Amino acid sequence: MKKAILILLLSACCGCITLNTPEPTVEPPPVADPVTVTTEPTEPELPPSPVGSQTFLWKPISESSGKMVTLLPSRLNGIATGCFVENPDGSVAERGTFGGYHNGNRGHWRFTHPGADYGLNCKLVAQVASGVEKWNIANGANRYEQHSP
Secondary structure, three states, rough: HHHHHHHHHHHHHHHOOOOOOOOOOOOOOOOOOOOOOOOOOOOOOOOOOOOOOOEEEEEOOOOOOOOEEEEOOOOOOOOOEEEEEEEOOHHHHHHHHOEEEEOEEEEEEOOOOOOOHEEEEEEEEEEOEEEEEEEEEOOOOOOEEEOOO
């Protein structure tokens, strides 16, 4: 036994012992079963119809949020690309967020403040491909309707 220990010590000092430690094995990730995705054919989405109410509405307090919402005449459906409130000096007070077509098939644009916050003599501006359409709002706190031909 002393002889075996001595050989072991001498071998360790000389660096001639090789320890056989197993290499760590890394398991490959499992292969997922192939997935087949099937989709039902859908009808192409039609552009919104211009048929509906032709009345512009500035609604200073909406029932859903208590904030201002404006409804554009349905003739602007699919062509209005943006909507914003313009201050009397021509600067942009706020850009609206499109909320869909409702209430007489009119595009709804929602804002983050009640209409009164936009003050006096502001404008509602709808951006369309041919330029802009504007409605003068004498007092942002008041409801305003204008029928378009």
